[in-house]
Amino acid sequence: MASYPGPLVPAGHLEPAPRRVRAVLGGQTVLDTTGAVYVWEWPPYPQYYLPAADLAPGVLVLQDQIDERPLGTARRVGLRAGEVSRPAAGHLHTGDRIPELAGLVRLEWDAVDAWFEEDEEVFVHPRSPYARVDALRSTRHVRVELEGLVLAESAAPVLLFETGLPTRYYLPRTALDLTHLRPSPTVTACPYKGRTTAYWSARAGGTLHRDLAWSYDFPTRELLPIAGMVAFYNEKVDLVVDGVRLDRPRTPFSDGGA
Known part of the structure; x- marks a missing residue:
């Protein structure tokens, strides 16, 4: 038995995130949403899956490549904000395996310059609601x-x-x-x-x-x-x-x- 508590949530679990989530790229707020979803791609901590409609107009760049991801088929996407371009920024999910993921974008954490939960900057990955x-x-x-x-x-x-x-x-x-x-x-x-x-x-x-x-x-x-x-x-x-x-x-x- 480990001498410390392990993660409580299995891979593949998802649930709504109650926090306002924002992302900044090139000095612009490129994402502002209250519709983020926590998705556990592996047990220790979640990632944010984000409504594509809540990214600023023109920021999301759809690419031709389709990838098989652990949670389903997804289209590769980039980000563009002014003169700043991030071509390998993340994936737009189709929801073929998990319908709730349709239309949600999973961005790489370092695809943007900064993330905020409400008005506080957060680093590395979202804070898990099951971690203390x-x-x-x-x-x-x-x-x-x-x-x-x-x-x-x-x-x-x-x-x-x-x-x-x-x-x-x-x-x-x-x-x-x-x-x-x-x-x-x-x-x-x-x-x-x-x-x-x-x-x-x-x-x-x-x-x-x-x-x-x-x-x-x-x-x-x-x-x-x-x-x-x-x-x-x-x-x-x-x-x-x-x-x-x-x-x-x-x-x-x-x-x-x-």
Whole structure:
């Protein structure tokens, strides 16, 4: 049994999204809809499928190619806004397999410059209505090790609990041993936490282990307790919590980078 809750929704599930969704491309709002549909193409999180009629006039560019997608037949589409063109932007679904998808466009997330749910920017993918993220202050004693080196240690962590992922232990920056850590230019984003402002790699045993730790200086307001704190990938370091060494979990981050 995993030590953290997994996704609750199977692939192929869909339901209406109650949020106003907007997208910006080339400085223009090219999408403004209250008719988005959550569609789970795979269990961890949904994508937005959007009414084609709610894209701005002239923005959607129909292409000749027809693709067989996991949820049915779809026509490839591009986007155009002024001088900006995105030829491989997504797919317009026919609804041959799932009738509710007829006339809905599934855009690649990076086909536009920014997405908004209501008036707040959201990153990477839509926020799942079945995911919960809590940041709780704690007095657990947390030590982070890599190949016997202590990278950080603190008894004042913030524990971040996110559905589908292991608990992340955010430690004060003063708890880091910077003799083993190197700043990294990597930047990532999360739909729940925002955009990272710092990453660190660690050198141990003559090897540089890239992008093991990160920080959000300006997280979303719901997760303000982690502001300026530093977390390490449980999958790539050894964590000792209240004297108990934790097993390294297996997640999509276990083998890949940040």
